[in-house]
Each structure stands twice: as structure tokens, then as C-alpha cells.
Amino acid sequence: MFHVGSGSLSRTMFPILVMIDQHQTLFKAAMNTETSRTEQTVTLRMEMTMCFPLLLLICSLCTAKLQTESDNHIIPLGDQTEAERREPTNAADQQQRCTQDIHAVLREMSASLAEQRVEIRHLQRENEVQAAQLREQKIEVEKLKQQLQAQTAELISIKARTNVTENQVEALKRDEEAQTAELISIKARTDVTENQVEALKRDGEVKQVAFSASLLASGGGDIGPFNTHTLLVFRHVVTNIGNAYNPNTGFFIAPVRGAYHFELHIYGPGHASHPSGALLFKNGEHICTAYEHQPSYQVKSSNGVTLLLEVRDVVSVSLWSNCV
CATH class of the missing domain: 2.60.120.40 (Jelly Rolls)
Incomplete structure (x- = not known):
């Protein structure tokens, strides 16, 4: 005859549910993080791969524990009472309910895994789209770099031409100043010449004396x-x-x-x-x-x-x- 304690199933299922909640929380946190989706997908796959064998191991340990407790509660046939004769029936019922609960948990885990696979595929597609966008952005950045380099070279060329132009302007200014001084000198000489011409005119007018x-x-x-x-x-x-x-x-x-x-x-x-x-x-x-x-x-x-x-x-x- 097997006897199973009334608190054994609840103590066994609680760590399983806590672990499931922890993994679901971890998955949701990974889903909400947008900065490194590729790393999240790989991490999520590893955790789910490790979670399912662990769950099976826990279920096996639970069944073995039930079997061990039943073996430890074997009572001699002569000492059994009427109530104790009914305990195997209760133990079988509890074991059946435990199995049903485990199957229900496994079904929930399967559905959750299916949803997670869909979400993972969705993340993979988003990652592919983002990777394509990133490649396009890299190409655009390269183009911008090339344009910047061309503009930098053009600016250097313009600066060089500007320096040459400034030097030419300075030379022209010096030439203009020299020409201005020469014009002033020529004007002064012209004024003197005009005065001399006027004097000569006057002399010519009065030479006939x-x-x-x-x-x-x-x-x-x-x-x-x-x-x-x-x-x-x-x-x-x-x-x-x-x-x-x-x-x-x-x-x-x-x-x-x-x-x-x-x-x-x-x-x-x-x-x-x-x-x-x-x-x-x-x-x-x-x-x-x-x-x-x-x-x-x-x-x-x-x-x-x-x-x-x-x-x-x-x-x-x-x-x-x-x-x-």
C-alpha cells in the first residue's frame, strides 16, 4: 500500500510555478529591451532549452518522491484499520490529480513556448529588417563620408585659391598705391608743366615788346x-x-x-x-x-x-x- 502526505504535491509544484513565473518575467524583460534584440533572442533560446529538461526532471523527481513516501508508509496487514484501508484509494486519487496538474502545466508551457517561438520569429524578422536598415545606413554613412571628404578637399582648394586671391589683391593694392603715387607725381609735374606753359604763353604774348x-x-x-x-x-x-x-x-x-x-x-x-x-x-x-x-x-x-x-x-x- 502507498501513502502520500497531503502537503507533498503543493510543496513540489510551488518551485515549478515560481520557476515558470521567473522565466516568463525574464522573457518579458527581454522582449521589452530594444537596444540588443539579437542577444536577447539567443539568451531566450538558451533559457527555454534549459527550462524544458529541468521541468521534466522536476516532474520525475516528484513522482519518485510520491513513490518513496508510499513505500515508507507501508503498514502491516494485521495493524490496518478501516480508515487505513481507505488511504490507498486517496493516494491514488492524489497521484492522479498531481499527474493532471503536471499535464496542465505542460500544456500551458507548450502554449507559452509556441507563443514565444512566434515572438522569436517576429523578433528575428525585425532584426533582419533592422540589419538591412543598418546596412543601408552604413552605406549612407559611407556616402556621407565620401561627400564630406570631397567637401573637405574642395574647401582646402577654395582656401588655397582664396589665399592666392588675397595675395593677388594685396599685390594689386600695392600696385594701385604705387600707381596712385605715380599719378600724384605726374599730376604735380603736369601742374608744373601747365604753369610753365602758361608762363611761356604769357612770355609769348609779351615777347613782342x-x-x-x-x-x-x-x-x-x-x-x-x-x-x-x-x-x-x-x-x-x-x-x-x-x-x-x-x-x-x-x-x-x-x-x-x-x-x-x-x-x-x-x-x-x-x-x-x-x-x-x-x-x-x-x-x-x-x-x-x-x-x-x-x-x-x-x-x-x-x-x-x-x-x-x-x-x-x-x-x-x-x-x-x-x-x-
Whole structure:
């Protein structure tokens, strides 16, 4: 006869259910983790592969334990009571219920394993899709790398060309500054040249200098004698080209630097004590003289000189002292 304790099945099934719950919790945690699905799939397969033999081993141990406890409770036939005769029937019922519970647990485990296989296949497909996407992303990254390298090379080339352009701009700036300085110098020389041209024009305009003048417009008359040299003012102007001679003062003022030719012509009565003579002065300095002396009849004399005059040099003629 076999006898099974009433708490044996519950104590045996509790670790099994705890282990099943632990594996289901572990599977759900693995399912919720999205960062490393391939590793989760491999780990889940290993755990499920180890779980099923372990469950079978636990069930076998449970049956063996029931058999051992039944053997340990064998009672001599003479000592059996009516209640003890009914215990084999209860033990058989309990063993049958235990077997049914184990079958139910196994069916649940089979259904759970089927669901997990479906989920694993789904994860595998997702992993394949993600792997394909990852390969595409790698290809795209390589393309981006190549584009970046090309852009970097282009930037280096642009920078080199920019440096060359900057150097050229600096050279052009220096050339422009040199040209500006040269233009300023040319302009200054041009201004000087223009001034010189203007001066030459003025010189050309005033180079035509000539005058002719006399003491009297017509007729005759005596001037002098004076006891000192006396300035002669030729008020009757015949020609005064360039207006260099002033008939009010009797001075000829040189308008430009140049060579000027002057001639003196005098005419007077012969006199025993008063000769006829005139003096030509340059800036107050005596240059030449026209002079004649005879006691009777008429006298005349002429003289000429060419002078190099500077601008504003003054030429004048004076009557010799004690001359007529």
C-alpha cells in the first residue's frame, strides 16, 4: 500500500510555478529591451532549452518522491484499520490529480513556448529588417563620408585659391598705391608743366615788346640846360607794343627776362658852352651815352646798346647836366 502526505504535491509544484513565473518575467524583460534584440533572442533560446529538461526532471523527481513516501508508509496487514484501508484509494486519487496538474502545466508551457517561438520569429524578422536598415545606413554613412571628404578637399582648394586671391589683391593694392603715387607725381609735374606753359604763353604774348617815343610830337624846342642829370620823359609815344614803356614816368620796365636793344638819337643847336648829350641807365646804373659838341650850326648823335634784362628791370634816359 502507498501513502502520500497531503502537503507533498503543493510543496513540489510551488518551485515549478515560481520557476515558470521567473522565466516568463525574464522573457518579458527581454522582449521589452530594444537596444540588443539579437542577444536577447539567443539568451531566450538558451533559457527555454534549459527550462524544458529541468521541468521534466522536476516532474520525475516528484513522482519518485510520491513513490518513496508510499513505500515508507507501508503498514502491516494485521495493524490496518478501516480508515487505513481507505488511504490507498486517496493516494491514488492524489497521484492522479498531481499527474493532471503536471499535464496542465505542460500544456500551458507548450502554449507559452509556441507563443514565444512566434515572438522569436517576429523578433528575428525585425532584426533582419533592422540589419538591412543598418546596412543601408552604413552605406549612407559611407556616402556621407565620401561627400564630406570631397567637401573637405574642395574647401582646402577654395582656401588655397582664396589665399592666392588675397595675395593677388594685396599685390594689386600695392600696385594701385604705387600707381596712385605715380599719378600724384605726374599730376604735380603736369601742374608744373601747365604753369610753365602758361608762363611761356604769357612770355609769348609779351615777347613782342617794342616802343618808340619822342620828347615832342612835332616842331622844335629846347630842353635844358640843367645843372644835374635830368630824367627825360618821352611823352609822345609812337609805338608801345607790350606796354612796357610808361609815358608818364619815362621808365621802361622789362616784362620778361630777355635781350632788349635800345637806341638813342639826339639833335640840338650848336653852342659854344652847352653841348648836346643824353645818358642811358639800367636800374640807375649808367650804361651808354649819346654826345656831340660844336660851337655853331646843328649837332646830332646816336648810340645803341643790347641789354639782358630780368623781369622788372628799369631802363631810363636822362639829359646830361649842362647840356641842351
